[in-house]
Amino acid sequence: MENYRFLLLTLGATIIGLLSFLLLSARNKSIGSTVLVFVNSLLTTIPAIYVLGGNVIDLSIDGSAFFGAIPIRIDALSSWFILIINFTCINGAIYGIGYTKPYSNQKSNFSLHWALYPVFHLSMIWVCMLQHSMLFLIAWELMSFSSLLLVIFDYEKKNTLKAGINYLVQMHIGVVFLSIAFICVYVSVGSFDFRAIGTFFNSHSNIGLFALFFIGFGIKAGFIPFHTWLPQAHPAAPSHVSGVMSGVIVKLGIYGIFRIVTFVRHDYIIIGEVVLGISLLSGLLGIFNAAVQRNYKKMLAYCTIENIGIIGMGIGLGLMGLGNDNVFLVVAGFGGALLHSLNHSLFKSLLFFAAGSVFQQTHTKNMEKLGGLIKQMPQTAWVFLLGAIAIGGLPPFNGFISEFILYRGFLEGVKSTNFSFITLMIISLASLAIIGGLSLLAFTKSFGTIFLGKPRSTLIHQPQEVSLIMLLPKYLIIAVMLSIGIFPQFYFAIAEKSVFSVFAIDNNLASNQLPSFVSSLSLIGMYSLLFFLLIITVYIVRSGFASKHSASYNVTWGCAYSAPKASMQYTGKSFSKSLAKLVGLAITERKNYPEITSAEIFPRDRHYSSYYIDNFTTTINKVANRMVFGMNYFQFMQNGKIQMYILYGLIFIVITFLGTVFNFI
Amino acid sequence: MISFALIVVSSLFFTGIVIRTKSLTSGRKGPGIFQPINDIIRLLKKGAVYSETTSFIFQIAPSVQFASVLMAILVIPFGQYHGFISFDGDFVFFAYVLALGKFFSIISALDTGSSFEGMGASREALYSMLVEPAFFMLMGSLALLTGYTSFHDIFFSLHFGSYVSYALGVMATFVLVMIAMIENSRMPVDDPKTHLELTMVHEVMILDNSGFDLGLILHTTNLKFAMYGALIANLFVGNLHWYVTIPMFFGIQMLFAISVGLLESFTARYRMTHNAQFIFTLSSVSLLIFFGVLLVLGKFL
Numbered sequence: 001m002e003n004y005r006f007l008l009l010t011l012g013a014t015i016i017g018l019l020s021f022l023l024l025s026a027r028n029k030s031i032g033s034t035v036l037v038f039v040n041s042l043l044t045t046i047p048a049i050y051v052l053g054g055n056v057i058d059l060s061i062d063g064s065a066f067f068g069a070i071p072i073r074i075d076a077l078s079s080w081f082i083l084i085i086n087f088t089c090i091n092g093a094i095y096g097i098g099y100t101k102p103y104s105n106q107k108s109n110f111s112l113h114w115a116l117y118p119v120f121h122l123s124m125i126w127v128c129m130l131q132h133s134m135l136f137l138i139a140w141e142l143m144s145f146s147s148l149l150l151v152i153f154d155y156e157k158k159n160t161l162k163a164g165i166n167y168l169v170q171m172h173i174g175v176v177f178l179s180i181a182f183i184c185v186y187v188s189v190g191s192f193d194f195r196a197i198g199t200f201f202n203s204h205s206n207i208g209l210f211a212l213f214f215i216g217f218g219i220k221a222g223f224i225p226f227h228t229w230l231p232q233a234h235p236a237a238p239s240h241v242s243g244v245m246s247g248v249i250v251k252l253g254i255y256g257i258f259r260i261v262t263f264v265r266h267d268y269i270i271i272g273e274v275v276l277g278i279s280l281l282s283g284l285l286g287i288f289n290a291a292v293q294r295n296y297k298k299m300l301a302y303c304t305i306e307n308i309g310i311i312g313m314g315i316g317l318g319l320m321g322l323g324n325d326n327v328f329l330v331v332a333g334f335g336g337a338l339l340h341s342l343n344h345s346l347f348k349s350l351l352f353f354a355a356g357s358v359f360q361q362t363h364t365k366n367m368e369k370l371g372g373l374i375k376q377m378p379q380t381a382w383v384f385l386l387g388a389i390a391i392g393g394l395p396p397f398n399g400f401i402s403e404f405i406l407y408r409g410f411l412e413g414v415k416s417t418n419f420s421f422i423t424l425m426i427i428s429l430a431s432l433a434i435i436g437g438l439s440l441l442a443f444t445k446s447f448g449t450i451f452l453g454k455p456r457s458t459l460i461h462q463p464q465e466v467s468l469i470m471l472l473p474k475y476l477i478i479a480v481m482l483s484i485g486i487f488p489q490f491y492f493a494i495a496e497k498s499v500f501s502v503f504a505i506d507n508n509l510a511s512n513q514l515p516s517f518v519s520s521l522s523l524i525g526m527y528s529l530l531f532f533l534l535i536i537t538v539y540i541v542r543s544g545f546a547s548k549h550s551a552s553y554n555v556t557w558g559c560a561y562s563a564p565k566a567s568m569q570y571t572g573k574s575f576s577k578s579l580a581k582l583v584g585l586a587i588t589e590r591k592n593y594p595e596i597t598s599a600e601i602f603p604r605d606r607h608y609s610s611y612y613i614d615n616f617t618t619t620i621n622k623v624a625n626r627m628v629f630g631m632n633y634f635q636f637m638q639n640g641k642i643q644m645y646i647l648y649g650l651i652f653i654v655i656t657f658l659g660t661v662f663n664f665i
Numbered sequence: 666m667i668s669f670a671l672i673v674v675s676s677l678f679f680t681g682i683v684i685r686t687k688s689l690t691s692g693r694k695g696p697g698i699f700q701p702i703n704d705i706i707r708l709l710k711k712g713a714v715y716s717e718t719t720s721f722i723f724q725i726a727p728s729v730q731f732a733s734v735l736m737a738i739l740v741i742p743f744g745q746y747h748g749f750i751s752f753d754g755d756f757v758f759f760a761y762v763l764a765l766g767k768f769f770s771i772i773s774a775l776d777t778g779s780s781f782e783g784m785g786a787s788r789e790a791l792y793s794m795l796v797e798p799a800f801f802m803l804m805g806s807l808a809l810l811t812g813y814t815s816f817h818d819i820f821f822s823l824h825f826g827s828y829v830s831y832a833l834g835v836m837a838t839f840v841l842v843m844i845a846m847i848e849n850s851r852m853p854v855d856d857p858k859t860h861l862e863l864t865m866v867h868e869v870m871i872l873d874n875s876g877f878d879l880g881l882i883l884h885t886t887n888l889k890f891a892m893y894g895a896l897i898a899n900l901f902v903g904n905l906h907w908y909v910t911i912p913m914f915f916g917i918q919m920l921f922a923i924s925v926g927l928l929e930s931f932t933a934r935y936r937m938t939h940n941a942q943f944i945f946t947l948s949s950v951s952l953l954i955f956f957g958v959l960l961v962l963g964k965f966l
Binding site for chain 2: 371372374375385389392393394395400403404407408410411412414415417419422425426429430431432433434436437438440441443444445447448449452453454516517520523524527530531534535537538539542545546549550551552553554555556557558559564566568569570571574575576577578579582
């Protein structure tokens with residue numbers, strides 16, 4: 001069968017699937033939806049793998065006179081992201097069956113949610129395939145809307161709705177930038193085909209249009225300073241959706257930036273420097289905020305910003321490689337970014353799923369109220385631990401591989417001759433090291449506070465291990481993560497091939513370092529395995545020795561105080577307090593505490609609470625509020641009188657008419 | 666593998682020399698240099714007391730720490746001989762393997778649910794995070810200087826020719842010594858002999874460990890010290906014959922141990938709040954090395 005048939009079949013399958021939804025009982029809709037996602041994934045995975053094998057799918061469908069020819073292209077870049085989307089969405093759907101089970105009595109809400117999930121999945125895939133700017137924006141909008149409705153599943157909560165509206169507005173600001181950029185291209189070149197962007201870049205300055213695209217896609221990706229929707233929307237969404245959002249929706253912003261980068265023709269260095277700078281900022285600020293959060297889903301959301309920063313660093317590095325004609329930098333940068341996109345989609349969805357299991361059992365997102373869950377939910381605890389190790393970039397897991405590739409890229413960049421370039425590389429190297437160290441702090445804190453020690457508060461329901469259907473996707477993800485950690489050369493080879501095919505690098509230029517680099521990657525895989533075996537050996541030896549001697553159990557040492565209480569444990573807040581003091585420039589601590597006044601002779605009960613705010617968000621909100629305030633001056637125009645509105649229309653028509661008559665427009 | 670053997674051997678007496686130096690400077694005779702290793706062997710034969718709060722994490726953490734240091738030692742080269750593990754960028758692997766050990770030591774401290782151990786864990790996490798950029802900038806500068814990116818190639822081709830590069834060598838040694846002190850929680854940052862839980866860093870994290878586990882953890886520290894000593898030795902050993910380099914190696918290890926002892930005898934621990942600033946200044950020393958390298962290579966502007 002021709003490959004494009006598969007693609008059109010996805011549309012048919014979705015329509016038939018959604019129609020058959022009417023026949024299913026409410027409780028089975030989650031299963032039906034999962035089957036549909038699975039079918040669509042299968043239909044799109046086949047062409048994606050075909051493309052990764054070295055082919056290109058380039059179709060042109062005849063649209064109406066309005067759309068013109070509609071190009072549908074799948075190249076290696078699209079396939080890479082399609083595979084990420086499919087894997088994460090299937091996992092999200094399976095996990096979601098278990099996660100939404102308690103909600104199945106809210107019939108209409110439940111049905112809408114699960115009916116939209118396949119639509120959302122499909123729209124993401126079409127975003128990766130359509131290369132017609134207008135249809136691309138339609139698919140993009142469909143994706144934003146369906147994800148919005150998935151986010152506000154808990155629509156009765158005020159905060160959820162607020163986060164949803166925030167998300168909606170910011171996504172549309174992004175679309176405005178994208179539309180302007182596409183219109184610029186259309187006006188200048190006269191085609192909706194994405195290739196027109198390349199034509200535009202050939203003859204114009206690249207910086208302005210790239211900036212428009214970068215802002216438009218950057219809002220989706222969550223680069224600082226366009227990130228403010230992210231820490232609100234991720235915690236508000238149900239966990240299977242936050243896993244998918246963090247795993248793939250933000251990645252589509254990355255896909256967009258990648259796509260535009262393939263068309264850039266000049267000014268690589270300056271664009272690369274700016275992307276690298278913004279990414280460093282995102283990485284550092286993201287992880288600073290993640291380390292101090294008390295809400296564990298918010299912590300994960302900020303951590304997403306950090307990882308987007310790491311991916312962005314790779315893109316910046318690759319761009320600078322293009323500018324300096326250094327193929328190794330291009331492959332290490334773009335290849336590292338692609339691999340980190342895959343890795344992040346794996347461990348971040350894993351962590352969100354684990355966090356969702358904790359939330360389902362304890363009904364709190366505040367980690368300071370939890371503790372000791374490893375006893376009641378051992379499997380979830382181990383899953384979270386492995387995810388935390390992977391996201392910290394520690395061997396033997398996959399996070400290390402992509403970070404190592406970036407480190408190697410930066411070290412290679414250090415050898416260049418340009419002073420400012422070398423300095424930038426050293427700064428990036430140091431920042432990546434700080435980010436790695438801080439994510440260790442952030443995740444030891446979260447894991448330690450949620451799962452270790454004693455329960456810090458009495459929960460209404462005793463938490464239990466979650467059902468198999470909620471654990472199954474996590475084990476699947478861990479298996480893939482381990483395979484990347486131990487056999488990185490296969491995954492990197494695919495990423496490398498994609499970079500070569502998408503960026504049309506001259507193969508003769510390819511440095512002789514690349515083969516040795518791939519072989520060193522395979523060595524790392526082997527050593528990671530060795531490391532794992534070494535740990536097990538040491539542990540077995542240790543257990544052998546320990547079993548010969550008696551072991552007794554007693555209370556934790558408390559400076560000879562033998563009646564410790566759970567509330568005396570070290571809290572997550574105090575764990576990260578000294579860090580928060582150090583980075584006061586980025587994070588401010590706010591305290592809620594009514595001071596005792598002199599008039600108050602008998603003080604009442606009072607509560608003390610403190611929380612951290614992200615200074616960047618506050619600044620952005622201030623600017624936005626100013627702008628809204630400025631807009632108030634134009635409120636007289638929106639006066640609700642229909643006559644006035646007709647008058648506006650008339651004035652507009654007259655101006656357009658006169659403008660054309662006198663050749664102003 | 667030769668570096669592995671040498672490091673393991675020197676780890677046996679390293680702490681002994683430190684303790685001996687300290688006792689001599691304070692006017693005592695002090696124990697023999699093999700006393701610490703004897704203590705560890707005694708601990709290995711003992712039973713253990715565990716906290717009721719702890720979980721499996723607490724059981725496995727000492728083994729992970731020990732394994733991570735062993736793995737890191739395998740990366741270290743010796744003069745002209747490769748380490749067991751050697752590839753371009755292997756020092757990234759080195760740092761991240763050590764970080765895994767640290768990860769487990771931190772969560773094992775949190776596993777006890779103690780009011781003190783979290784404090785130490787928090788400090789350890791913060792300090793080790795602050796050390797990382799100094800280490801990476803140092804290695805990045807050395808990579809720039811030599812044009813190579815693996816431990817072996819960097820050290821092998823490192824030649825101190827001019828005066829500026831001597832200064833670089835001194836500064837690099839200083840950074841490595843300081844990193845070793847911080848990573849092992851020694852004096853300017855942490856006082857291993859303190860008896861107050863509130864002022865400890867590393868000691869407070871292992872309050873609940875006993876028996877075999879404690880022995881493992883203590884020997885992990887010895888190995889780590891010898892490992893950093895070997896890194897420093899590598900800065901100077903270069904391309905000489907083994908019958909010169911091996912005595913040189915032990916000489917440098919001893920010198921390092923004695924200087925650690927002297928440093929501990931004559932300095933006081935910094936205030937906890939100043940530690941972070943102090944550690945971060947290491948990064949600025951690394952930055953100086955970086956600019957020095959740029960000067961040597963004539964790439965400065």
